[in-house]
Amino acid sequence: MPVGTVLRDAATAEFFDGTARGELLIRRCDECRGPAAPQARTCPHCGSPLLSWTPAAGTGQVVSWSVVHAKGAPPIVVAIVELDEEPWIQVQLTDALPEEVRGGMRVRVAFERPEGGEAIPVFRPAN
Amino acid sequence: MNRAPVIAGLGITEMGKVYGRSAPEFAADAVRLAVTDAGLEPHQVDGLLTNTGITGDVGLSLQRDLGLRHLRLLSEVQAYGSSAGAMVQYAAMAVSSGMADVVACVFADAPLKDKSTGGGAAYAGAGGALTGWQGMAAASGIYSANTMYALAASRHMQTYGTTSEQLGHIAVAQRAWAARNPLAQMRTPITLEDHQSSRWIAEPFHLLDCCLVSNGGVAVIVTSADRAADLAQPAVHIRGWGQAHPGYVMGKDSEFGLVSGAALSGPTALKMAGITIADIDVAELYDCYTYTALISLEDYGFCAKGEGGPFVASGVLGPEGSLAVNTGGGQLSSYYMWGMTPLSEAVIQARGQGGDRQARRNDMVLVSGNGGVLDHHSTLILSPHAR
């Protein structure tokens, strides 16, 4: 099932500039160089508020997943993916049969580009 | 002068698919019922704490709705499902310090709309244009608490081997309690097979893993032990309390899904009460999902971390079990009033007014509240006995 449409706001503008280019951006701390999730405002390692955007490799593993059943729509698989850089991202898993998803499964980012909205990162099995 | 805090009144409105009344009306009704239950008059209330549900319209204006004058304490409290416990904590501190004498704490919500006039439950999730981070999650299919809690439960299952059948034991046991509770919305007993065959909501959750949605209101009156001595109901002593707000980091080594705030708020409350978890006779646990009750049992120390699944499947729960947990049926089977569900049943049990569902012992009653997606937690230790 395709993703829905989402519009940018001030906090997500640079992130969606990245997805438009086909890049998954995360934050990196200017002080300790530690990684942080895209929506982080404070470094989880040293507490610094000075965070910059940096491209992630776009690979990671499934931490947990759920098959969401909504009335009148085919089930979709959503997941928390731990990027190889350490931050988590909540995403839809595509091209994966629900019964094949496993914790620790290797996944790679792709981008869905729904009409009228920003490009959204989804993840699919890495091999 | 004994200013030790007690709960002296409980008000529960009509509950469930009750239409035509707004959340502020339910809130006002609940406060009036609690005041009457305590044997007080509304003008004797000098403190009011409110907690609004998702309709978002219960707040400071409740004072005017109730015609309360010369209040010495008035505030809106919001920590989601942990708010009921939090309100009682703030009220207890206000009473103990002499800031106020009679504090009403109220939650009300009216998310259910009459289908004949359009609209379903307001909990259904996203609507309108999605923006920002939350919008991206919603557009990806993560648009409700069901899904976020499913992701939490899924992690617990992978890490500790917890199974859907084990979660089902919680649903079955609580329905058995609800069958004995005239206040419960769902009183027909269910089996493990019923749980397993109920439709999927967000795997690993079946329908019978998920709480009800209810319209209604619940209020309690907090006052001092001295003041309660000549009131209408047996005093329920507030012996200990605690909160926890984990602030999970969403990244490597996060405890999200594995450890809840009960691991911090529980010991804080037990220490204040001067007891250990082994002293608890009745546990009224926040159970927005079966999984929430399970992780709370682990984090309070009723069983070891990761052993919640085998523990709940061992027959320990339910009216015939050895541990009285969610004796009214909980949010799964009685009514969903956020933290007021476990709190209201705890007050009934501590008073010994549980009727067919009264626990054999009630010397120490634990109440948990859980809000957000495991983000906010409260614990209360209640007792029919003064310290």
Ligand SMILES: [Zn+2]
């Ligand atoms: Zn840093």
